[in-house]
Structures are given as structure tokens and as C-alpha cells.
Amino acid sequence: MQHLIETKDLTFAYRKAERDGPDASSVSLVLSDLNFAIEPGSFVAIVGANGSGKSTLAKLFNGILLPSGGRAYVDGMDTLDERLILEIRRRVGLVFQNPDNQIVSNIVEDDVAFAPENLGIAPTEIRERVDEALKAVGMYDLRRHAPHLLSGGQKQRVAIAGVIAMRPKCIVLDEPTAMLDPVGRKEVLETIRQLNREHGITVVLITHHMSECIDAARLVVMANGEIVLDGTPQTIFTQVEQLEEIGLTVPTTTALLHKLKAEGIDLPLNALTIDDCAKVIVDTM
């Protein structure tokens, strides 16, 4: 099976500004020689400290940024091929932190229709896609509302619907919950899970909140522009010390189990959900 996203020796460097120092012509390497693939239909979480290259990688996935070296392929299409860029952006949609920066219209359904309209799609099909997208994120009942009156979580779901209306194969979300309250955060995560499970959309979730990764099938840890760990959340989160060394942490569940283990209680560290965590603690009692 073909990979949905694939990178080959992918390198990305920003040119340093002159004011940043005497070595004015030098470049700052953000990603170096990354070889990495994402399978269709998977749910991949990416974590890493600020500046580890996560957001840069996300923007390379749909040609907002282009490789300085190596290649990034989407559905086999090279992002460096200008003729393919529109097709690539239809396959991979991006959602960012701040929903207020992503909403353009005064009515929810107009906002969701914005991208398909720009693709020149026929009005009847736009109608169909908008309804489908709003239902997929649970915002259909509020389709005639004004976005500025919605909660943060609802706004972010509208932003996600705007991407879904493009019928992408993959959505990449860059810290989509960073500005949301606890309930808004849950709404968005639940929406993401459903899009993956029920609609088969490939999800790449970039986050600083370790608890948000526990539903992903695969967790990728980045540090200094490289992938340092790649596996299931269950295996990666048992490496508590190694994660702390690179400025990260583990979910609250693992942190509690780790603490109890350090005090001599024999229990597994891979119970990530609240229910599983409570169960393994009760089992030791």
C-alpha cells in the first residue's frame, strides 16, 4: 500500500536574519534528514519541545513550506512539483491553534463553504459537502449561527469542518486545543477521534498535552529536528526519564503510576486511560 505522506531525507533550514549575529549568511537547521511515513487511515500524534520542528514538519506536509533538501510526498505526489500543489492541498488540510484566525464569514455554514467555493465546485455539491462536514463535527444544528457567538471549542470545530469540506484524506492539527477551556478541548478531541474512526480520515495531531496522545495508535517524539522515539503511546510513555530529559512529560495517569512504582509498588506503567490506571492501582491493593 502506498504511504499517504512520506518524507525522504527531508531537510528544512531557515536563513538567519542579519541582525541575529555575525554569521549572517548561515542557516538555521530545523529538520535534518527526516525519513518518515504515515499510513492512510492512521491516527498519529506528534510531540516535542517548542522549537523541535513539529510545526515546520506540519507545514511541509501540504506544501505551505517546501523542503530545503530531500523530498516530501503526499499520496505519491512530490510537494516540490508546482503543478501538483493544489491537488496536494486538497488531500491534506491544516488546522491551527487559534480558531479566530481561521474563520472568515459571519455565518457558520458560509465559513465552511469558503474553501469548496474557491475550488470552483458546483453549488449543489457545495451544499452537500457543507452539510456533511458540519454533521461530522457535530455543528449542523448551529449552521446558521454567527461564529463570533460560539464557544472556543465550537469555533475550532467549525474550522475543522472547513477543512473537512475539502474532503481531504488527511487532516493535520497543530495544537488545536492550546487556546481552549477543558470542555472545548474534550469536544475537539472527540471530534478528531470520530473523524478518524468513522470517516477513515488520517489524523496527525501535534500537541503539547501528553494526555491528548493516548488515543493515537502511534506517537512520534521529536527533538532538535529529528525523530527520537516512534511507537505506540503505551510503550513510549513508559520512558519517563528520557521524555523529561528532552523537556516533555507523561500523562497524569503514567506520572501517578511511575511515582507509586518508585515507592516500591509493583505495577505496569502502560495503563494510560483513567479507567485503566484506576484498575491497575486497585489490583495492587
Next chain:
Amino acid sequence: MPPILQTENLTHIYSVGTPFERTAIRAVDFCAQKGEFLGLIGHTGSGKSTLIQHLNGLLRPTSGTVLFDGRDIHESKQETRNVRFQVGLVFQYPEYQLFEETVYRDIAFGPRNMGLDETEIDARVREAAALVGFKEKHLDRSPFALSGGQKRRAAIAGVMAMRPSVLILDEPTAGLDPRGRDEIIHNIRTFRKETDATVIMVTHSMEEIARAVDRVVVMNDGEIAMSGTRNEVFARGEELHGMGLDVPEITRIVMRLRSLGLDLPPDLFTIDQAAKAILSLKGGRD
């Protein structure tokens, strides 16, 4: 002694007389006591940011008053100007407002606006830089060459350098990695210890509320819905959930353990507390 900051019957309506008219906060009686570390929580759009922008005079009340040290902050232009320096406000994502050529000059911007002389400005910059953990070498760098967490700390230092008696921060840890979040909370605590300032922190993180603050004020739909200690507020988990909020995740684990029959106290809000309680329970059983 009057509270350092207080609002009486404070209401703010945006875009009065237009179709977009919207009441952001309604009849809010808020107070912060001198020296306390206050956490302000509430769902997105609950009015937190509107409230704090009144506390240093950036927004004018539609009705009601704001008192600093017992005096109306809009009593005179001079008083309003004084309050701008006494009540330091750190906005969301303050690093977007960095603009100078060096970290030093950026931190110096506030003190310079206060009309201080160069020696005093220099002392303030060095003091604030130390409070956020910057070394000498950082001061000559371009703020744009710093990491995300460092940029955030440089911007916060710029407000600390004005030596405000009240420091207000709007989601100071949003978008930072776990280490960056810890560093910011640590910097705020250091600032408070060294200056005895009052701190008001807006956050969406219940974990930060559990770890850092003395008292919590909860806003809901433009009104103050609760105010009390961490234990008092987190004891009302159901109500919090109805307001878009929650208890810390560790508390949810404790609730689950209680429902499975473990005799743990309900008021455990940090991992250390929970681990200790589980260990002592196990100790009693073995």
C-alpha cells in the same frame, strides 16, 4: 485595609447601539487582596479577558467602578496613568509584541516609558531578567533568536521591570511545552516572593490552579460564579463541568478509585498528594 484591586457592579458592553452589541461582563464585584496569588478561570468567552483589561484602565466600564487601593482609577488622568504602571498586564501570546533589536532594549521599554533615568532602567532590566532566569549573555541577543519559551519569558520580564504592585497574566503558559510551562510558573512564584506583589493569573489549566494559587475566581457567562480556595472550588466538580471547566485530571483518577471502593479523601489535587494517600492506604492494608 482595602483590597488592592476591586470592581463594584462592573458591566461592559461591546459595540453599544450596533447589531453586534454584546454584554461581556455583567455586574461584576471582583476583588484581589494585597499579596495574594489569584487564579481566574472560566470558559472561552466568559469575560475573563474583558475583566482584566478593566483592572489597569485599558477598557472603561460601561457602568460600575474599578478601585485601585480604594481609589477610582478613572478619577483623573493622572490616577489612570499611575494605575497603568502599578498594574502590569501580560497579554496572551505576549511574545508577538516583542519588537526591539535586543532583549535588553525590549525589557527596558516599559521602565523607559515611566520616565526613569538610565541607571534605574539598567537596574530594573537586570533585576527582571534575573527573575525570569536570563543570564547576561541573553540580554544582547535579538529577541527573535530566542526559543518560544524564552521569548515568552522576555515579554513577561518587560512587564516585571516596571515593578508593578499587581501582575496580571492572561494564559501565560498557553502553547508552551511542559518544561516551558513549569519555567513560567516558577518565574511568577519567584517574582512574587521577591516583590510581595499581588498576582492574578488567567488559565485554562486546572493543574496550574491546583499547584500554584491561593484563591480561585470562576467566571461564567460574564458573571462571577464562584470564589474560594482551590479545595472549595474543586469540590464542585459537577458545576465546573457545566461551566466548560473541570477538576484536575489527577482528581478524576481519585474519583474513579473512590468509585471502585478505595477509601481515599476526595480533596486530592496534585499527583504528590494522590500518591501519598494511596501509599498510606496500602500501608494500612498490608
